[in-house]
Amino acid sequence: MTVRVAVTGATGRMGGEVLAAAADRDDVDVVLAVSRSAGETVEGVAVEAAADLPELLAERDPDVLVDFTGPESCIEYAAACAEAGVAVVSGTTGLGDDGFDALREVAADVPVLYASNFSRGIAALRRAVREAVPALDGYDIELTETHHNAKRDAPSGTALTILEDIDDVRGAAERVHGREGEAPRTEGEVGVHARRAGDIAGEHEVLLAGNHESLSLTHRAGSRGVFAAGALDAAAWLSGRDAGWYDFTEVLE
Ligand SMILES: NC(=O)C1=CN([C@@H]2O[C@H](COP(=O)(O)OP(=O)(O)OC[C@H]3O[C@@H](n4cnc5c(N)ncnc54)[C@H](OP(=O)(O)O)[C@@H]3O)[C@@H](O)[C@H]2O)C=CC1
Numbered sequence: 001m002t003v004r005v006a007v008t009g010a011t012g013r014m015g016g017e018v019l020a021a022a023a024d025r026d027d028v029d030v031v032l033a034v035s036r037s038a039g040e041t042v043e044g045v046a047v048e049a050a051a052d053l054p055e056l057l058a059e060r061d062p063d064v065l066v067d068f069t070g071p072e073s074c075i076e077y078a079a080a081c082a083e084a085g086v087a088v089v090s091g092t093t094g095l096g097d098d099g100f101d102a103l104r105e106v107a108a109d110v111p112v113l114y115a116s117n118f119s120r121g122i123a124a125l126r127r128a129v130r131e132a133v134p135a136l137d138g139y140d141i142e143l144t145e146t147h148h149n150a151k152r153d154a155p156s157g158t159a160l161t162i163l164e165d166i167d168d169v170r171g172a173a174e175r176v177h178g179r180e181g182e183a184p185r186t187e188g189e190v191g192v193h194a195r196r197a198g199d200i201a202g203e204h205e206v207l208l209a210g211n212h213e214s215l216s217l218t219h220r221a222g223s224r225g226v227f228a229a230g231a232l233d234a235a236a237w238l239s240g241r242d243a244g245w246y247d248f249t250e251v252l253e
């Protein structure tokens with residue numbers, strides 16, 4: 001079955017990657033691509049006005065919308081999907097508690113699959129972290145993420161997800177964002193470091209150190225294509241499901 005896909009933020013880095021990845025697959029068909037500035041063609045797809053999204057959803061009847069945009073637009077576009085009965089796959093980060101609450105409201109009406117990272121490698125890293133942290137009780141933990149110089153939010157959505165994983169298995173910890181001046185480590189804190197440089201697609205390292213040893217769990221995305229592929233796998237998986245909140249790990253099971 002071919003899943004009819006709509007893409008928001010079509011002129012953005014990830015929007016373009018999703019359109020490029022979709023062109024190489026026969027399980028998805030892009031029926032709509034929108035941007036705040038209509039008129040461009042991206043990967044051979046004509047980009048239409050995001051302001052017309054409600055009407056365009058009714059007219060093109062996509063099964064799933066794939067959204068990599070900004071926190072405000074993600075919620076606006078998802079609300080339009082709730083009205084139109086269109087499922088939502090979103091990887092937009094920086095949503096904050098209010099944004100997640102709003103997205104969960106959308107999930108009362110349509111299926112919503114959210115992931116701060118659509119790579120399989122990060123899913124595996126998260127499993128490894130959840131195993132390593134309790135196995136290395138008392139070890140210091142430092143989390144470092146590195147991204148391109150145009151990224152808006154810090155720390156990355158993936159870093160926040162990994163921090164939640166650590167809290168889940170070890171109990172809530174104090175997070176120390178960078179250090180400066182007289183700043184000795186306190187027991188149990190997790191150091192969090194965000195680097196921004198060049199066009200790095202995304203790197204995350206969890207460092208555990210203690211007992212005269214250290215363990216470093218590192219993931220590097222070689223290109224944004226890995227995220228686009230995961231998001232389209234999620235779209236194909238989500239189509240036709242009941243309204244509700246879904247996780248990328250369910251796609252990988
Ligand atoms: N979960 C994952 O695996 C991944 C998540 N991301 C996340 O995806 C998001 C987009 O990243 P990226 O593509 O690099 O960013 P870009 O800035 O390149 O693209 C985002 C696009 O979203 C649209 N947009 C941005 N702000 C607004 C707004 N206020 N209102 C309406 N539209 C807006 C714009 O598209 P237009 O002008 O066409 O409307 C913009 O080009 C980020 O949150 C990033 O963290 C990125 C990679 C992987």
Ligand SMILES: O=C(O)C1=N[C@H](C(=O)O)C[C@H](O)C1
Nearest residue numbers: 093116117151156157158202
């Ligand atoms: O903005 C990006 O580029 C990325 N954002 C996501 C995040 O915030 O974790 C995922 C990926 O690392 C790329």
